Amino acid sequence: MVEKYGSDGVRGLLYGDISQLWAQLLNAAVVAVFGFVMAYVWFKISDKITPIRVSKETELEGLDGPEMGALAYPDFQVHSGPRIG
Numbered sequence: 001m002v003e004k005y006g007s008d009g010v011r012g013l014l015y016g017d018i019s020q021l022w023a024q025l026l027n028a029a030v031v032a033v034f035g036f037v038m039a040y041v042w043f044k045i046s047d048k049i050t051p052i053r054v055s056k057e058t059e060l061e062g063l064d065g066p067e068m069g070a071l072a073y074p075d076f077q078v079h080s081g082p083r084i085g
Helices: 019-049 056-061 064-068
Strands: none
Touching (some): 056 064
16 A cells, blocks of 8 residues: 555545545535534624614615714715605
8 A cells, every 4th residue: 555655545636546636625615614604603693792784774874974973975865755846
């Protein structure tokens, strides 16, 4: 075995042994799934403690006032209904 595969037993894709590549792809997939699941759990718990999103009304109004205390474009008016005249 040492003569055929070397001292660690791994030859690699260039030497005709694809098992190392499959092991590394499996490892990468496990890390990606673990990271996604842990981030999902973290954000769900964080959202329960302090909501991540603002209310729909605040979002439609704009975040300049609630977040900064001043309007960024005070001359800009949002019209929700049809204009007359």
